[in-house]
Amino acid sequence: VITQSAAAMSEALVKGEVTSTQLTQAHLDRINDVDSSVKAFLHIDAEGALAQASRVDADRSAGKKLHPLAGIPLALKDVLVQEGIPTTAGSKILQGWKPQYDSTVVSKIKEAGIVILGKTNMDEFAMGSSTENSAYGPTFNPWDLSRTPGGSSGGSAAAVSAYEAPLAIGSDTGGSIRQPAALTGIVGVRPTYGAVSRYGLIAYSSSLDQAGPFGRTVLDTALLHDVMAGHDSKDATSINGAFPDVVAAARKGDVKGMKIGVIKQLQGEGYQTGVQARFDESLQVLASLGAQIVEVDCPSFEYALAAYYLIAPSECSSNLARFDAMRYGLRVGDSDGASAESVMNATRNAGFGHEVKRRIILGAYALSSGYYDAYYGSAQKIRTLIIQDYAKAFSQADVLVSPTAPTTAFKIGEKSNDPIAMYLGDVATIPVNLAGICGMSLPAGLADEDGLPVGFQIMAPAMQDARLYQVGSALEAALVSQWGGHLISKAPALGGSK
Amino acid sequence: MSISYDDVVAKYDPVLGLEVHVELNTESKMFCSCSTVFGGEPNTQTCPVCLALPGALPVVNARAIESTIKIGLALNCSIAPYSRFARKNYFYPDMPKNFQISQYDEPICFDGYVDVEIDTDEGPKEFRIEVERVHMEEDTGKSLHVGGATGRIHGADYSLLDYNRAGIPLVEIVTKIVPGTGKYAPEVARAYVAELRDILRGLGVSDVKMEQGSLRCDANVSLKPMGSDVLGTRSETKNVNSLRSVERAIRGEMIRHAELLDAGKKVKQETRHFQEDTGLTRSGRSKEQAEDYRYFPEPDLVPVAPDAAWIEELRKALPERPSLRRKRLKQEWNVPDKEMAAMVNADVLDIVEATVLLGADPTKARSWWLGEISRIANDKEVSVTELAITPADVAEIVALVNKGELTDKLARQVVEGVIAGEGTPAQVVAKRGIKVVNDDGALMAAIEKVCSEQAETAQKVRDGHIPAAGALIGAVMKETKGQADAARVRELLLGHLGQNS
Numbered sequence: 001v002i003t004q005s006a007a008a009m010s011e012a013l014v015k016g017e018v019t020s021t022q023l024t025q026a027h028l029d030r031i032n033d034v035d036s037s038v039k040a041f042l043h044i045d046a047e048g049a050l051a052q053a054s055r056v057d058a059d060r061s062a063g064k065k066l067h068p069l070a071g072i073p074l075a076l077k078d079v080l081v082q083e084g085i086p087t088t089a090g091s092k093i094l095q096g097w098k099p100q101y102d103s104t105v106v107s108k109i110k111e112a113g114i115v116i117l118g119k120t121n122m123d124e125f126a127m128g129s130s131t132e133n134s135a136y137g138p139t140f141n142p143w144d145l146s147r148t149p150g151g152s153s154g155g156s157a158a159a160v161s162a163y164e165a166p167l168a169i170g171s172d173t174g175g176s177i178r179q180p181a182a183l184t185g186i187v188g189v190r191p192t193y194g195a196v197s198r199y200g201l202i203a204y205s206s207s208l209d210q211a212g213p214f215g216r217t218v219l220d221t222a223l224l225h226d227v228m229a230g231h232d233s234k235d236a237t238s239i240n241g242a243f244p245d246v247v248a249a250a251r252k253g254d255v256k257g258m259k260i261g262v263i264k265q266l267q268g269e270g271y272q273t274g275v276q277a278r279f280d281e282s283l284q285v286l287a288s289l290g291a292q293i294v295e296v297d298c299p300s301f302e303y304a305l306a307a308y309y310l311i312a313p314s315e316c317s318s319n320l321a322r323f324d325a326m327r328y329g330l331r332v333g334d335s336d337g338a339s340a341e342s343v344m345n346a347t348r349n350a351g352f353g354h355e356v357k358r359r360i361i362l363g364a365y366a367l368s369s370g371y372y373d374a375y376y377g378s379a380q381k382i383r384t385l386i387i388q389d390y391a392k393a394f395s396q397a398d399v400l401v402s403p404t405a406p407t408t409a410f411k412i413g414e415k416s417n418d419p420i421a422m423y424l425g426d427v428a429t430i431p432v433n434l435a436g437i438c439g440m441s442l443p444a445g446l447a448d449e450d451g452l453p454v455g456f457q458i459m460a461p462a463m464q465d466a467r468l469y470q471v472g473s474a475l476e477a478a479l480v481s482q483w484g485g486h487l488i489s490k491a492p493a494l495g496g497s498k
Numbered sequence: 499m500s501i502s503y504d505d506v507v508a509k510y511d512p513v514l515g516l517e518v519h520v521e522l523n524t525e526s527k528m529f530c531s532c533s534t535v536f537g538g539e540p541n542t543q544t545c546p547v548c549l550a551l552p553g554a555l556p557v558v559n560a561r562a563i564e565s566t567i568k569i570g571l572a573l574n575c576s577i578a579p580y581s582r583f584a585r586k587n588y589f590y591p592d593m594p595k596n597f598q599i600s601q602y603d604e605p606i607c608f609d610g611y612v613d614v615e616i617d618t619d620e621g622p623k624e625f626r627i628e629v630e631r632v633h634m635e636e637d638t639g640k641s642l643h644v645g646g647a648t649g650r651i652h653g654a655d656y657s658l659l660d661y662n663r664a665g666i667p668l669v670e671i672v673t674k675i676v677p678g679t680g681k682y683a684p685e686v687a688r689a690y691v692a693e694l695r696d697i698l699r700g701l702g703v704s705d706v707k708m709e710q711g712s713l714r715c716d717a718n719v720s721l722k723p724m725g726s727d728v729l730g731t732r733s734e735t736k737n738v739n740s741l742r743s744v745e746r747a748i749r750g751e752m753i754r755h756a757e758l759l760d761a762g763k764k765v766k767q768e769t770r771h772f773q774e775d776t777g778l779t780r781s782g783r784s785k786e787q788a789e790d791y792r793y794f795p796e797p798d799l800v801p802v803a804p805d806a807a808w809i810e811e812l813r814k815a816l817p818e819r820p821s822l823r824r825k826r827l828k829q830e831w832n833v834p835d836k837e838m839a840a841m842v843n844a845d846v847l848d849i850v851e852a853t854v855l856l857g858a859d860p861t862k863a864r865s866w867w868l869g870e871i872s873r874i875a876n877d878k879e880v881s882v883t884e885l886a887i888t889p890a891d892v893a894e895i896v897a898l899v900n901k902g903e904l905t906d907k908l909a910r911q912v913v914e915g916v917i918a919g920e921g922t923p924a925q926v927v928a929k930r931g932i933k934v935v936n937d938d939g940a941l942m943a944a945i946e947k948v949c950s951e952q953a954e955t956a957q958k959v960r961d962g963h964i965p966a967a968g969a970l971i972g973a974v975m976k977e978t979k980g981q982a983d984a985a986r987v988r989e990l991l992l993g994h995l996g997q998n999s
Contacts, residue, residue: 089552201553202552205797235557317587318792322594326594327551328551340657
């Protein structure tokens with residue numbers, strides 16, 4: 001049952017072939033079997049999950065009208081606060097903190113009757129692309145346990161890839177949903193900035209952060225996306241308008257007559273041979289389905305990475321200031337006579353990891369008097385140029401495409417000591433965040449040289465998230481029929497019963 | 499060594515700069531829906547947003563924006579069609595986010611002015627204070643340092659934090675430098691803060707209680723040698739919690755600066771704290787190394803872009819300017835300058851006007867509020883508005899006196915009763931059995947009794963020594979428990995003793 005899509009599980013629940021309690025227990029068993037090797041979860045809330053499952057089962061027996069995803073289990077990235085459930089954002093500084101409130105995303109999924117299995121591992125405060133920066137140790141890629149699942153939402157991606165959950169939620173500040181989805185052979189979507197409330201999403205970079213869904217199919221991802229999106233008066237940057245029907249788009253799956261723009265700057269040199277090959281083949285598939293492939297030029301993308309690594313650290317240097325030992329989380333050095341200042345210093349020194357400190361220092365520097373214009377100011381100008389590049393490109397194409405990441409999953413430790421190499425892995429995903437638009441990664445096959453999954457990225461203008469699902473679904477259908485099943489079914493078996 | 503104020507202003511020209519922080523009286527905080535009521539139990543008016551729990555986000559209070567625009571309009575400012583919030587980054591335990599949401603290079607209101615009038619040796623003179631900007635920000639929490647002698651952070655055993663105040667909307671009103679006030683600098687500063695307070699109160703946007711901190715003034719002072727164009731180094735004095743303190747603090751700083759300069763020393767650029775007891779300032783944080791607040795646009799909030807038509811609506815709805823109102827009331831009530839100033843200083847103008855509007859004669863209304871009621875308020879060390887007596891009560895008492903149902907003396911008992919919480923004037927009159935004795939028979943009985951008891955004095959009056967009647971009248975009043983009409987007693991007494999008046 002656990003290898004089914006969420007949509008299939010939903011049908012089985014509706015037909016009464018399975019109960020949510022059974023479904024939830026099956027996933028808890030799977031977690032019990034394989035998570036000691038995958039390490040996707042930081043906290044498993046078996047009790048809460050089973051309680052929610054039995055509520056849904058009771059409601060179903062009582063004939064109440066339920067959401068299609070009611071009773072379906074889900075893995076939640078530890079960056080979203082959930083009342084009473086330990087939430088750490090992968091950091092030691094929040095060890096032991098139990099939130100006093102639910103994030104808006106959590107409220108919405110609870111309301112839909114979705115069952116939260118637990119909190120998943122992540123790079124500390126979502127800073128990283130491999131989940132190796134978690135204070136609680138790395139997560140391992142279910143396709144090859146010696147490799148990273150990508151990051152920062154590596155725990156969520158690995159959980160879905162390893163059948164520990166059919167659905168998961170991640171957050172994407174520079175590619176943190178799309179890149180791990182690509183590296184673990186599943187589907188991940190970063191919605192339009194402002195489409196999903198950030199209330200209760202522990203902030204890394206406020207102007208770039210956005211929570212989004214993971215699934216093993218495009219339709220599953222759309223079903224979860226639909227639950228998460230919507231206006232929220234608690235988030236001033238939340239969009240108040242008509243939201244696109246992503247589920248209908250995923251069911252439609254048609255590219256006939258659509259113009260698909262290939263971004264010149266996001267392919268070729270620097271992209272692994274097998275990644276480029278699967279990308280090119282996917283383009284041919286789309287063309288065979290009736291899409292028109294055009295090439296678009298986005299010259300400012302060259303500076304996207306540099307701009308991102310100024311804006312995100314700048315915002316994080318301020319966002320992470322609240323972790324000061326005064327009200328919650330870790331407190332270090334609080335001995336007799338210690339001043340508040342020395343406690344703050346000692347706590348932050350002990351509680352933050354290297355990458356977090358690196359970015360705080362970088363950001364504080366970029367914002368400091370005398371350097372602001374040269375760094376933060378210039379980065380904002382590049383951001384404007386990238387938005388203009390996209391506007392021009394979208395005047396020539398309905399969606400834009402690229403490989404999601406330049407490489408397949410890399411070895412644990414391979415890039416840990418080379419931050420620049422690690423940062424370069426985000427080159428294709430970052431422009432979407434800087435422009436506040438939406439993007440999807442879906443499986444495009446396995447690279448010949450290493451047999452690991454390759455991600456295909458689709459980008460659409462703000463609030464045109466439905467286009468991602470329409471194109472993604474069409475491509476998925478064609479590829480699945482070519483492969484004779486979803487790519488994920490080709491993953492090697494893990495220890496447990498599959 | 500010491501230098502007199504006259505010597506200071508003969509030699510130096512003061513330059514002022516005033517920053518006033520105003521707590522708005524919105525029901526909820528600047529960025530969350532927590533209550534802003536003053537004096538709640540510590541940390542009972544908090545939520546994830548104002549405690550800066552991970553993941554919480556600010557949302558701007560629309561009423562606070564409206565209030566700020568009203569303030570800007572009342573101070574003759576331009577209103578920015580587009581302005582942004584910015585983060586001011588610094589660590590302090592009573593600031594939950596360790597940054598303050600403020601406005602930096604894009605304030606919502608800018609370039610205004612306030613005219614104030616003060617008495618000078620040459621008669622009343624008007625000074626124009628130019629306003630550089632009016633911007634919105636949020637207040638911090640409060641630290642309570644326990645142990646140690648000073649109640650300050652240094653030497654304290656531990657500190658307690660109360661976040662009820664964290665996130666209360668603050669408006670900061672910053673003047674441009676104010677030159678050319680000469681020896682009147684302290685009075686001009688006081689008049690400016692008083693005028694601001696009256697304007698804000700008139701707008702109804704703040705409680706403007708300096709003693710509760712809802713209006714706080716930081717005074718920047720520098721001196722330059724007479725005739726020089728070069729500005730001196732300034733000090734910034736905080737903790738100035740009354741109008742009188744504004745004046746004292748500036749005068750004190752002028753003298754302190756002059757002493758330093760005369761001794762060939764330099765004035766340090768620093769924050770100083772005003773000491774209410776001594777009237778002096780003590781050194782606080784040095785500002786020689788400018789702090790780097792790493793301001794940047796607040797990414798969690800969208801820009802403020804008020805609709806032009808809405809701004810015009812607010813402009814049209816502005817109340818009468820306090821200085822104009824004072825002129826109008828002075829004329830309508832026909833009050834001499836000195837009396838008008840006394841009312842303004844005692845802060846009873848609003849309450850007197852309210853009493854007059856309820857039908858009381860302006861002179862009587864003024865004399866009650868400024869006299870008996872102010873005296874009681876002083877004794878209790880509260881302001882008249884905090885007493886349990888309202889303009890309606892005073893108007894009722896004035897009416898009872900006019901109808902002859904109360905004498906002035908009885909009316910004072912009624913005022914006391916109302917303030918003591920015994921009810922409305924009518925209720926106090928009923929409860930205490932207060933009534934004017936105007937039964938001539940009863941009065942005559944009392945007069946006869948007194949005259950026989952004090953036969954010697956009565957004889958003096960009979961002999962034509964009228965002033966001696968005072969003692970007899972007093973005794974009669976005592977006999978009738980103060981409830982008699984003194985004028986009638988006098989009439990009857992003099993008649994009784996053969997002195998027809």
